[in-house]
Amino acid sequence: MTNVIHAVHLRIHPQILLSRPYYTNFTWRYQADGTFVSTTQNGLPAGDPWRYWGDYDNDGWLDVIAEGWDGFALFRNLGAGGFTNLAAALNVTTPSATWFNSIWGDYDNDGWLDLFVAAEDISQPNAPNGLFHNNRDGTFTQILTGSPIYDSGRRCAPSWTDYNNDGFLDLFIAVGNAVPERNLLYRNNGNTNHWLKVKLDGRASNRSGIHARVRAQATINGQPISQMREISCENAYAGQNGLLAHFGLGDATNVTTLRIEWPSGIVQELQNVTNNQSLTVVESQGYGGAAPQFSGVTNSAGGLQMSFTEPAAPARYIMEASTDLVSWIKLMARTSAGGPASFTDTGTTNYPMRFYRLLVP
Numbered sequence: 001m002t003n004v005i006h007a008v009h010l011r012i013h014p015q016i017l018l019s020r021p022y023y024t025n026f027t028w029r030y031q032a033d034g035t036f037v038s039t040t041q042n043g044l045p046a047g048d049p050w051r052y053w054g055d056y057d058n059d060g061w062l063d064v065i066a067e068g069w070d071g072f073a074l075f076r077n078l079g080a081g082g083f084t085n086l087a088a089a090l091n092v093t094t095p096s097a098t099w100f101n102s103i104w105g106d107y108d109n110d111g112w113l114d115l116f117v118a119a120e121d122i123s124q125p126n127a128p129n130g131l132f133h134n135n136r137d138g139t140f141t142q143i144l145t146g147s148p149i150y151d152s153g154r155r156c157a158p159s160w161t162d163y164n165n166d167g168f169l170d171l172f173i174a175v176g177n178a179v180p181e182r183n184l185l186y187r188n189n190g191n192t193n194h195w196l197k198v199k200l201d202g203r204a205s206n207r208s209g210i211h212a213r214v215r216a217q218a219t220i221n222g223q224p225i226s227q228m229r230e231i232s233c234e235n236a237y238a239g240q241n242g243l244l245a246h247f248g249l250g251d252a253t254n255v256t257t258l259r260i261e262w263p264s265g266i267v268q269e270l271q272n273v274t275n276n277q278s279l280t281v282v283e284s285q286g287y288g289g290a291a292p293q294f295s296g297v298t299n300s301a302g303g304l305q306m307s308f309t310e311p312a313a314p315a316r317y318i319m320e321a322s323t324d325l326v327s328w329i330k331l332m333a334r335t336s337a338g339g340p341a342s343f344t345d346t347g348t349t350n351y352p353m354r355f356y357r358l359l360v361p
Contacts, residue, residue, distance in 0.1 A: 054104030055228045056113045057138055060215075062230060065102045065115075072117070105160030105169045105241065109193035109248030111220045111227060112136045116148070118155035118173055129155060148173075153181045160241050163187075167195035167276060169246060194249040194275040196258075200231060203283040203361035204264035204316040204333045208233075208243045213261040216273075220250035249275050264316050264333060266361065283361050287315050292358040295340070303346035308358060313338035317360045323351055331356075 052065040061077035075083040101118035108114070117130035128149050132140035143149065148171055157174035164170065168188040175181040196216060200209025212231045217224065229245035249255065255273040258281075262268070266285045273279065289312035296307035311317050315336045320328040332343055348354055 052102040106248035118158040197278040198245040201282040214245040215259040217257040218252035304348040310336040
């Protein structure tokens, strides 16, 4: 089975977690010199794959579910203290064996992540699914009524997605697992709770903002709540929630502070964001200094070497290339030292003509 690499930035020290079904998992921690060193799993199981990340207790740390044919575990992230399995203590147990089928999502928009576990057990194709409502106190209540629980089939890929754009997460379940069966789609009828959807448009970072952290602070039921979502391209086995951050806001009238921590290192904050809207945030650092300028070009066997003056330190800036002045691709992203710099485009001989530009997001 294919290995899955999930890069998880655990606050200050990013880690790479390699989840390998049927085999031993690995963890590497980032070092100050730019290298990675192998570490222990800090309480995570070595054999069962861990994939389903979500901050269910709103403490700013990503928690994770580990699943295998022989069991189910929910590991709370203790920060520097590693992880601990709290599945039984949190009242999260599955009615049957499952495999790679969990997904996090705040389906009632109360500001706390809920959990759906699709039961794919070949020996029990009609086994009930698990829907666990977050009680907002560190525990969950299992929902035992409704079609999403008992509709049959080999449910192999669930995902939460707001297909009708009403602000409430709907549930889609791909069914079959190589056997022709009808997929399942459930519309969320919603309630009076508010919401916010955030789509990222990266510039110095990747365009989709993958691995950006989005944090929303709001007052819900009279209490200050800080939620965190990581933009990820892998939310479940063969399933994907989409490349946006969905926040339930309960009775909050707005998001007091929306903070985006981009992979490039740029941090943006927006104040007093109106609820019940779909918001696109373009990566920007609010740079107001002198623009970078090209100063020279040298053609060589290794490629086209361009000299230029950087923007003021420590701004992040990028170089892009185009063959038609319409479509641009990013060649590099750097943090400025505020002086002369150079870049060699080794692919320039692949094009009859190429244009370049320097930008400061």
